[in-house]
Amino acid sequence: MVKVGPYSGRLVIPRFAIALWCLALLPAQLWGAGILVNEYYNGSGLVSPGTKMVADEYIEFVIVQESTAASLASLSFGDSNEATSQLQAVFHFDQATLQQALDNAHLSAFLPGTMIVVKGTDLGPQSIAYDPLNGNWDIQLVAGQGALGSTGTKINGAISVGNKGDTVWVSSSLPARNSDTSGFISAIGHTSTPGLIANTVASVFGAANILPTTIPTGTAVANMGDTTVALAATTSPTMGTSNGGQNSLWIDGLRSVGLAPAPEPSRSMLIFGSSAAFIFWRQRKGGLHA
Numbered sequence: 001m002v003k004v005g006p007y008s009g010r011l012v013i014p015r016f017a018i019a020l021w022c023l024a025l026l027p028a029q030l031w032g033a034g035i036l037v038n039e040y041y042n043g044s045g046l047v048s049p050g051t052k053m054v055a056d057e058y059i060e061f062v063i064v065q066e067s068t069a070a071s072l073a074s075l076s077f078g079d080s081n082e083a084t085s086q087l088q089a090v091f092h093f094d095q096a097t098l099q100q101a102l103d104n105a106h107l108s109a110f111l112p113g114t115m116i117v118v119k120g121t122d123l124g125p126q127s128i129a130y131d132p133l134n135g136n137w138d139i140q141l142v143a144g145q146g147a148l149g150s151t152g153t154k155i156n157g158a159i160s161v162g163n164k165g166d167t168v169w170v171s172s173s174l175p176a177r178n179s180d181t182s183g184f185i186s187a188i189g190h191t192s193t194p195g196l197i198a199n200t201v202a203s204v205f206g207a208a209n210i211l212p213t214t215i216p217t218g219t220a221v222a223n224m225g226d227t228t229v230a231l232a233a234t235t236s237p238t239m240g241t242s243n244g245g246q247n248s249l250w251i252d253g254l255r256s257v258g259l260a261p262a263p264e265p266s267r268s269m270l271i272f273g274s275s276a277a278f279i280f281w282r283q284r285k286g287g288l289h290a
């Protein structure tokens with residue numbers, strides 16, 4: 001990467017080398033997409049045929065950096081068993097559905113502050129009328145339609161939030177086995193008796209990412225904070241909208257950055273700045289891998 005210029009004799013460091021060095025500082029998980037688990041709801045229903053998800057439950061994600069349909073579709077997400085000892089369901093977003101939402105909005109990527117809901121069949125039809133430039137920031141995918149079970153893994157369960165415990169996660173890679181958390185980029189959960197997965201989430205992302213309690217049906221676990229997670233159990237779920245308090249202030253802030261009419265170089269700097277803040281937060285949490 002470093003060479004001596006043939007004519008001047010000065011030490012020349014090619015610009016691409018500097019760029020590569022900067023990019024090498026970015027964790028691999030940040031390349032594809034930036035997305036965090038923001039809330040999940042514990043219902044009492046059954047799994048509808050063909051959906052692999054309890055019909056009255058949902059998971060809510062928030063996008064924290066611009067993400068294309070392809071990058072989001074390359075991720076895996078799911079839950080754990082009630083004992084939080086192993087992964088239970090493994091899902092992925094359907095790329096064509098995400099692309100349709102982007103086409104509806106005339107955008108090439110989902111903007112920071114966008115919310116993606118994956119829900120059971122009892123919670124209304126799928127909604128991909130995405131239009132953040134006019135205030136419509138959420139899309140809602142029905143399990144079995146815009147969000148699909150990943151059959152390429154040996155883990156083939158249904159998303160079913162447990163009363164005793166659960167963890168909901170996003171991974172940059174398809175888990176190789178039901179204990180594989182190596183690709184996790186975000187996870188939250190609840191349990192008073194943590195198993196392997198909950199313990200790993202607490203050690204990688206911070207103890208605050210596991211709410212130390214059981215929850216009854218009809219209860220959501222919601223992040224009331226920002227990238228510094230502050231979980232609360234609530235009987236007032238907010239499917240597809242921010243969770244109030246600091247969570248809403250943070251997401252409003254993400255949206256204002258995403259909509260800022262900045263020229264391209266400034267916009268890149270903003271994105272780099274949010275990435276750097278995200279990395280700092282991840283490093284403060286104690287690392288990326290289990």
Ligand SMILES: [Ca+2]
Binds near residue numbers: 042044045054
């Ligand atoms: Ca449940």
Ligand SMILES: [Ca+2]
Binds near residue numbers: 222238239241
């Ligand atoms: Ca919410």
